Amino acid sequence: MTIFLDDIEFANMMCSPKDLDSLAVGFLFAEGLIRGKKDIKKVIADEKDGVVWVELRKPNKPPENLIARRFITTGCGKGLTFVDTEKNNMLLRSKSMFKVRVASIPILMKEFHRKSRLYKLTGGVHSAAICGTRRILVFNEDVGRHSAIDKVVGECILKGIKTNDRIMVTSGRISSEILVKAARSRTPVIISKSAPTDLAVRLATDFGITLVGFARGSRMNIYSNSWRVVTEGHRIGSERA
Amino acid sequence: MTIFLDDIEFANMMCSPKDLDSLAVGFLFAEGLIRGKKDIKKVIADEKDGVVWVELRKPNKPPENLIARRFITTGCGKGLTFVDTEKNNMLLRSKSMFKVRVASIPILMKEFHRKSRLYKLTGGVHSAAICGTRRILVFNEDVGRHSAIDKVVGECILKGIKTNDRIMVTSGRISSEILVKAARSRTPVIISKSAPTDLAVRLATDFGITLVGFARGSRMNIYSNSWRVVTEGHRIGSERA
Numbered sequence: 001m002t003i004f005l006d007d008i009e010f011a012n013m014m015c016s017p018k019d020l021d022s023l024a025v026g027f028l029f030a031e032g033l034i035r036g037k038k039d040i041k042k043v044i045a046d047e048k049d050g051v052v053w054v055e056l057r058k059p060n061k062p063p064e065n066l067i068a069r070r071f072i073t074t075g076c077g078k079g080l081t082f083v084d085t086e087k088n089n090m091l092l093r094s095k096s097m098f099k100v101r102v103a104s105i106p107i108l109m110k111e112f113h114r115k116s117r118l119y120k121l122t123g124g125v126h127s128a129a130i131c132g133t134r135r136i137l138v139f140n141e142d143v144g145r146h147s148a149i150d151k152v153v154g155e156c157i158l159k160g161i162k163t164n165d166r167i168m169v170t171s172g173r174i175s176s177e178i179l180v181k182a183a184r185s186r187t188p189v190i191i192s193k194s195a196p197t198d199l200a201v202r203l204a205t206d207f208g209i210t211l212v213g214f215a216r217g218s219r220m221n222i223y224s225n226s227w228r229v230v231t232e233g234h235r236i237g238s239e240r241a
Numbered sequence: 242m243t244i245f246l247d248d249i250e251f252a253n254m255m256c257s258p259k260d261l262d263s264l265a266v267g268f269l270f271a272e273g274l275i276r277g278k279k280d281i282k283k284v285i286a287d288e289k290d291g292v293v294w295v296e297l298r299k300p301n302k303p304p305e306n307l308i309a310r311r312f313i314t315t316g317c318g319k320g321l322t323f324v325d326t327e328k329n330n331m332l333l334r335s336k337s338m339f340k341v342r343v344a345s346i347p348i349l350m351k352e353f354h355r356k357s358r359l360y361k362l363t364g365g366v367h368s369a370a371i372c373g374t375r376r377i378l379v380f381n382e383d384v385g386r387h388s389a390i391d392k393v394v395g396e397c398i399l400k401g402i403k404t405n406d407r408i409m410v411t412s413g414r415i416s417s418e419i420l421v422k423a424a425r426s427r428t429p430v431i432i433s434k435s436a437p438t439d440l441a442v443r444l445a446t447d448f449g450i451t452l453v454g455f456a457r458g459s460r461m462n463i464y465s466n467s468w469r470v471v472t473e474g475h476r477i478g479s480e481r482a
Contacts, residue, residue, distance in 0.1 A: 124414055
């Protein structure tokens with residue numbers, strides 16, 4: 001896919017050729033180019049040719065700036081320096097009181113696997129979802145674990161579905177980059193059937209995010225901020241206890 | 242890890258902090274900055290601080306050129322355009338007559354899994370190997386599937402182990418970028434326990450590379466140039482039949 005931002009070629013990436021508008025919007029959000037739907041004037045996707053044009057309401061970034069940014073955030077975790085700053089730590093820190101019942105997690109994961117149709121066909125893609133405490137709200141699949149998440153976050157932005165006080169589920173490993181995606185979209189809980197990295201666990205602890213790994217069947221590991229995963233009898237969602 | 246190339250900061254990447262000299266050399270090779278050991282004057286790795294300095298014999302690339310390159314190959318499969326050119330197709334095309342016995346593949350995969358110690362401990366890393374027809378020659382693990390391959394190719398370069406007429410094994414999916422890494426290192430056979438992408442299969446077909454996916458137990462799928470996988474009675478290795 002090629003993303004044109006205000007008629008300037010902004011990024012090229014390999015992806016599964018579906019829901020490119022969501023992917024482009026989610027990617028621009030993850031890269032910090034847009035903060036929400038209000039920043040977007042128009043999105044036009046040509047799925048056949050793999051091109052998405054995004055027009056911003058305030059085209060306030062000159063081309064030099066965009067190129068500089070793209071140079072810094074060279075993907076594959078090469079743009080991590082920005083999360084090291086105190087300022088970003090403060091900005092990304094979750095203050096959410098959101099909670100989820102431990103018994104809900106296997107139910108969400110079961111629905112997640114049931115929806116992973118392209119994975120069942122190919123064994124070659126990743127899945128991602130944004131969930132409430134009881135069910136999956138938005139789901140997608142992509143050849144890349146980063147892009148699968150960008151697709152669900154982008155769809156939420158385009159459809160006006162709030163992502164704060166939600167649960168992010170991913171089939172992929174939770175690396176620091178993935179954790180930062182969760183932090184940016186304000187989801188206070190991230191769950192994976194796979195492993196987290198050491199740096200992701202440290203960031204999740206710092207950012208006040210609940211990181212659940214190896215969620216398989218009724219088992220799971222809770223690596224940070226475990227107070228959000230509660231047993232029967234506790235209030236759930238974002239109700240204050 | 243930060244790679245300094247002739248004292249210029251060339252790349253930053255997330256990786257497992259081990260064998261950084263091999264990773265740096267393999268990465269520079271994959272990016273086309275070096276063609277072999279003869280291009281390298283000196284490699285100094287500081288594994289504690291995650292910095293590698295590489296000095297070239299002919300520092301013929303000006304900084305502008307390096308920055309331009311880094312800008313184009315932004316990782317995560319964003320630099321694929323170069324393989325579309327006819328010239329690269331010709332350069333990367335394998336003319337090797339190398340063959341491997343079908344019965345050897347499960348044996349190599351078993352040794353591969355046995356060596357994947359960090360994966361057994363964490364569930365969070367990928368493995369890669371360069372093998373002869375009978376055994377693994379070089380093996381490594383890394384949090385990234387790209388970097389695991391760069392480490393084994395880099396070690397081969399540093400130790401003067403030839404990679405042509407060898408087998409590349411990876412635990413990760415075989416995407417087009419991974420296939421191009423195999424093509425650049427001249428390994429005519431690439432095997433994975435995971436899935437290939439459609440584009441990787443097409444490139445493998447074009448490049449004359451044998452792509453084996455879903456190699457699990459005694460089962461496997463051969464997606465391209467299956468003439469290299471032979472049964473008992475055939476000559477193996479690179480002997481001409």
